[in-house]
Amino acid sequence: MTTLQTVFAKAKADGRAALVGYLPAGFPTKDGAIAAATAMVEAGCDVIEIGLPYSDPLMDGPTIQDAVHRALTNGTRIADVLRTVEGVAKTGAATLVMTYWNPIDRYGAERFARDLAAAGGVGTITPDLTPEESGLWRQASAEAGIDTVFLVAPSSTDERIKAVADCCTGFVYAASLMGVTGARESVSSAARGLVERTRVHTDLPVCVGLGVGTGKQAAEVAGYADGVIVGSAFIRRILDAPDEASGLAAVRELGAELAAGVRA
Amino acid sequence: MRQVTSTEGTLLTAADLAGNGVHGDDPDVHGKFGIFGGRYVPEALIPALDEVAAEYERARNDVAFLREFDHLLRTYAGRPTTLTEVPRFGEQAGGARIILKREDLTHTGAHKINNVLGQALLTKRLGKDRVIAETGAGQHGVATATAAALMGLECVIYMGAVDCERQALNVARMKLLGATVVPVHNGSKTLKDAINEAFRDWVTNVDTTHYLFGTIAGPHPFPEIVRDFARIIGVEARRQMLELTGALPDAVCAAVGGGSNAIGIFHAFIEDKDVALHGYEAGGRGLETGEHALTLTAGSVGVLHGSRTYVLQDEEGQTIESHSISAGLDYPGVGPEHAWLKDSGRATYHGVTDAEAMEAFALLARTEGIIPAIESSHALAGALKLGRELGPEATILVNLSGRGDKDMGTAMKYFNL
Numbered sequence: 144m145t146t147l148q149t150v151f152a153k154a155k156a157d158g159r160a161a162l163v164g165y166l167p168a169g170f171p172t173k174d175g176a177i178a179a180a181t182a183m184v185e186a187g188c189d190v191i192e193i194g195l196p197y198s199d200p201l202m203d204g205p206t207i208q209d210a211v212h213r214a215l216t217n218g219t220r221i222a223d224v225l226r227t228v229e230g231v232a233k234t235g236a237a238t239l240v241m242t243y244w245n246p247i248d249r250y251g252a253e254r255f256a257r258d259l260a261a262a263g264g265v266g267t268i269t270p271d272l273t274p275e276e277s278g279l280w281r282q283a284s285a286e287a288g289i290d291t292v293f294l295v296a297p298s299s300t301d302e303r304i305k306a307v308a309d310c311c312t313g314f315v316y317a318a319s320l321m322g323v324t325g326a327r328e329s330v331s332s333a334a335r336g337l338v339e340r341t342r343v344h345t346d347l348p349v350c351v352g353l354g355v356g357t358g359k360q361a362a363e364v365a366g367y368a369d370g371v372i373v374g375s376a377f378i379r380r381i382l383d384a385p386d387e388a389s390g391l392a393a394v395r396e397l398g399a400e401l402a403a404g405v406r407a
Numbered sequence: 408m409r410q411v412t413s414t415e416g417t418l419l420t421a422a423d424l425a426g427n428g429v430h431g432d433d434p435d436v437h438g439k440f441g442i443f444g445g446r447y448v449p450e451a452l453i454p455a456l457d458e459v460a461a462e463y464e465r466a467r468n469d470v471a472f473l474r475e476f477d478h479l480l481r482t483y484a485g486r487p488t489t490l491t492e493v494p495r496f497g498e499q500a501g502g503a504r505i506i507l508k509r510e511d512l513t514h515t516g517a518h519k520i521n522n523v524l525g526q527a528l529l530t531k532r533l534g535k536d537r538v539i540a541e542t543g544a545g546q547h548g549v550a551t552a553t554a555a556a557l558m559g560l561e562c563v564i565y566m567g568a569v570d571c572e573r574q575a576l577n578v579a580r581m582k583l584l585g586a587t588v589v590p591v592h593n594g595s596k597t598l599k600d601a602i603n604e605a606f607r608d609w610v611t612n613v614d615t616t617h618y619l620f621g622t623i624a625g626p627h628p629f630p631e632i633v634r635d636f637a638r639i640i641g642v643e644a645r646r647q648m649l650e651l652t653g654a655l656p657d658a659v660c661a662a663v664g665g666g667s668n669a670i671g672i673f674h675a676f677i678e679d680k681d682v683a684l685h686g687y688e689a690g691g692r693g694l695e696t697g698e699h700a701l702t703l704t705a706g707s708v709g710v711l712h713g714s715r716t717y718v719l720q721d722e723e724g725q726t727i728e729s730h731s732i733s734a735g736l737d738y739p740g741v742g743p744e745h746a747w748l749k750d751s752g753r754a755t756y757h758g759v760t761d762a763e764a765m766e767a768f769a770l771l772a773r774t775e776g777i778i779p780a781i782e783s784s785h786a787l788a789g790a791l792k793l794g795r796e797l798g799p800e801a802t803i804l805v806n807l808s809g810r811g812d813k814d815m816g817t818a819m820k821y822f823n824l
Contacts, residue, residue: 198594198726199711201603202449202610208593221723244447245710249724271447271713275437296451298613303453321451322611 146265147290147313150189150237151348151369160365160405162187163350164398165241165374167194168227169219170210171381171390177230179381182391184236186398187405190370191231192268195224195242202270204325206375209382221250225262232263239292239313241268244276252279256287266290266313274306281310294318295341297333308345314370315341319353326356326376335367361404371405373397423642424467424635434744438627441750443743446626448606448713455613460628462533467635472528479524480639483557484514486521487643490651491807495774496787500794503801506656507777508644508672510808517780517809518640518668519550519621525636527554530617537561537616541605543570543598543664544735544782545577546809547621552586554619562586565604567597570734577813595728598664598738602712622665623742626713630742637671644804645675656804658683658793662785663703663756664736666745668808673754683755686745687789689731690758700729702741703749703756711740717749732761732817733781735809763788765821768811780809781817 154161164183196214232238247255266289284291290313320331341349351364352372361371384390438444466472480486488509497505510518542548548564555562568590594600609618620629661669663686676682691699702717709718719727719739731737748754767788772778790805
């Protein structure tokens with residue numbers, strides 16, 4: 144089992160879903176991102192996704208766009224992303240990088256996989272890399288010993304779900320709704336059906352992301368998924384806080400609420 | 408070969424849409440032109456792209472669809488557009504024989520109408536009642552709003568806030584045509600950011616909405632569909648050149664932003680190996696200043712907006728903001744088929760600076776009484792240089808892709824008019 148699969152197996156043994164938190168590297172600052180992700184782990188996140196800030200985040204909603212823009216304005220580069228991964232991995236949480244494909248493509252697939260593994264990262268989530276184009280990345284990841292995670296969506300046909308799931312090694316990311324990232328009033332009803340359809344094609348854990356932001360929603364999703372992914376809601380707390388210390392406190396508070404949710 | 412007959416004569420065939428392997432250079436099943444193209448998009452959009460590709464495949468082999476498209480091109484867009492020889496302009500181009508393909512005379516004033524009418528018909532076949540589009544100069548937005556009005560479709564246009572300002576007239580036109588124009592304030596506030604925002608809308612509303620993509624970039628099948636609908640420009644021009652001069656031109660010149668007008672006129676000449684194909688990108692303030700849109704000339708291979716192609720990017724894959732006096736060429740990516748034509752050597756790409764383009768803009772106005780779009784002026788500036796190289800024996804066909812009415816604000820400032 145990979146590190147990531149072990150995390151999900153352990154959560155399952157505890158009779159709960161895993162909590163996955165997302166934060167872009169470099170947000171609110173380079174060091175602030177490490178502090179915030181560490182707070183997320185301390186509050187109960189089992190897995191952390193570190194976002195690689197990219198200039199054209201076309202599947203992200205306004206909250207993540209805002210955070211990513213600030214990270215890029217801070218001068219966040221791939222070396223900073225890897226340093227963030229290293230810092231967060233030290234907490235013991237399974238740490239992934241979530242990134243659009245072009246930065247890896249440009250950096251070099253083998254080089255990125257190697258450097259990520261060396262930093263203690265356990266895998267990547269690549270939301271715009273389709274199964275058809277993923278061969279090079281899956282090979283590089285396998286050689287470096289890191290997991291690959293791809294997304295399925297409510298619109299995916301069973302054939303596509305199978306093709307995507309076959310490319311995943313850590314877990315399958317089920318996008319709960321048709322839309323961009325960002326917290327919503329309620330979790331889309333499409334999520335449960337998508338998880339069920341995905342399970343037909345894989346034994347890997349299936350995690351649900353997009354639109355989850357409260358303990359209540361986390362509890363609901365934990366009822367049918369192996370993991371609950373929260374990003375924009377954490378970022379919102381940091382954006383809304385008057386200073387870094389109160390931002391961290393707000394992150395801890397939300398983390399605890401979500402951690403209780405996945406255990407409900 | 409099936410032909411479409413209308414009362415005006417015969418215009419469009421399935422082969423004119425490059426279908427059925429007639430030209431042997433359709434992309435492969437994954438939308439790849441060599442190593443370029445493909446699909447790099449969220450999985451959520453794959454079913455919609457598959458649906459568009461499948462419906463397009465049916466449409467381009469459907470005589471009824473071809474007939475309807477043909478009818479609209481003739482009776483609504485004003486096709487075929489004429490060729491105009493411009494001898495007084497040609498005197499400044501080393502005496503070369505310069506002939507313009509007058510896409511500026513189409514309805515809405517630019518070649519964009521060709522693609523838009525085709526895709527609007529496709530939207531109806533898809534059973535969708537809402538179209539969204541990105542626009543840079545506003546020409547694609549105006550064309551889309553026009554087709555949407557014609558066919559009773561809801562229309563939302565995403566346009567960078569900077570472009571809204573420099574193309575205010577087109578914003579007003581779109582609104583008058585019933586479209587909602589959404590200014591995009593993210594990133595560089597230009598075309599690339601408008602495309603990001605349009606993708607975000609599409610992934611949210613894909614059940615009801617067709618993304619009426621305006622150039623030959625983006626994920627498969629857009630590069631192929633947009634090319635095929637723009638291809639009529641070259642099909643007509645090739646025939647008209649033979650009628651007018653008894654021969655094919657020595658060279659074909661076109662401006663390249665995303666690349667749709669260029670592929671539109673190039674494509675029918677690709678197999679004519681003696682015809683040189685020259686694309687002119689926006690050199691902005693000059694390569695050395697870093698303020699340009701020289702994607703093919705100075706970019707590197709990467710992925711942008713769903714497609715592998717040449718991109719203006721830094722060493723870590725972050726998109727570099729482009730610059731051009733012309734909003735329609737101000738784009739840091741380019742269609743994958745141009746990337747392929749560049750690497751295969753079939754077409755050659757060059758830069759034309761803001762200043763060179765504006766000089767050609769004014770020259771055509773003064774010598775021939777035609778005010779071109781600033782986008783098209785890049786191709787005119789290229790033809791001036793090429794004519795001086797090739798000399799008076801040369802015949803050069805230039806795609807005058809649009810008219811310059813929309814650019815008068817820029818021209819007034821630039822020339823202190």
